[in-house]
Amino acid sequence: MSPPAFVPHAVDPAGPRIALFDLDGTLIPGDSDQAFGEFMVTLGWADATTHRARNNAFYQQYLDGVLDIDEYVAFSTSAWRERTAEELAWAQQRFMAEIIAPQLTPQARALVRRHQDAGDRVLIVTATNVVVTRPIADAFGVPELIGIEVQRDAQGRYTGLIDGTPSFREGKIARVEAWLAARGLRWDQLGHSVFYSDSTNDLPLLERVQEPVATNPGPGLEAIARERGWRILRLFDR
Template identity: 65%
Template structure:
């Protein structure tokens, strides 16, 4: 098995899908613009600084889904894909994914954004395998605001890939080669785990680490 792992936000797309979805709910009138933007900005700064409490953030970010229900939320997400995500998707990112698929690599998007936001984006890239934050749901299928299982965030990304491998009778030892593309200092644990870490559009904290360690730096959106 050869793995090609991709972070999503600011790696395969030049925006943060989670942050953008939050702002999109404001345009829908689902949230007060000033209150939501202030909180969303604060969480985003915490994420960039590596200090985000992922459980607190998920409670905040998925609240509108439960409030408006699955049918309305799914319809809103289709608009979000058409108006925000697809215009941001770049041919160079599609090409990179296809290169690995054509080489026979198993391509997985491994993201700290929740599966509601990211599943349609993975599908738009033609990627079947997605490791994202799984949302706990109630008997009606609505998100409770809690995370189901291990969040795919920081060290949790390593654990979730290990779980994915184990479910298919594999382990890290049986992976012939693994590549991980990411922009974020939050993904340092998984970057350190794979055979070939690629700092992709790296943030200000990841870039000097990548340079010092001799990792490939890919500025995908230049």
């Protein structure tokens, strides 16, 4: 498959431009959170029967738009949050090499790089926790990552609770606005904003940016995109 067509936007000297990317299903064909849970089973850190069944059930809830994000984060971190830093780093490295690396397509890399080369401030904005996604963002060469932060206790151990606003549904808008505010910016000061996503869970942020792009969309988002005249981009076959 050839790299996707890139539709450049007009350069607006009035303000900076930002390019926001969802991760799972958008820049990679799979779901990194669900896959990391399955990888915990592979490592023997979680029970094959009960953990896999709950992991798959939560993923279906996400697809159906009914996920309780607090409940899911408590579950999804349970297999690794009591591991040592060395053990977790080892698991991250194996996960990246064995599961994620084959999903890093030239098409997705090229799209990110084209925005970077155009001078856009590029952010990955994901509902997956940063323990899973920080190495993936690094692999795309994207320093700016907004993901779910997992709370730590006084000893630095992960608790399974979400720290701050979860970057999920409307929470993605709040987190991006906080990122902008930390840089002295507001939406109305941006020269251009674009968001790439595959999921109806991201409708709030898709509706907030100037240029929403339905990327590898599921049936629900594709129908909405066609109805509203949004651009539809396919980076890879599902």
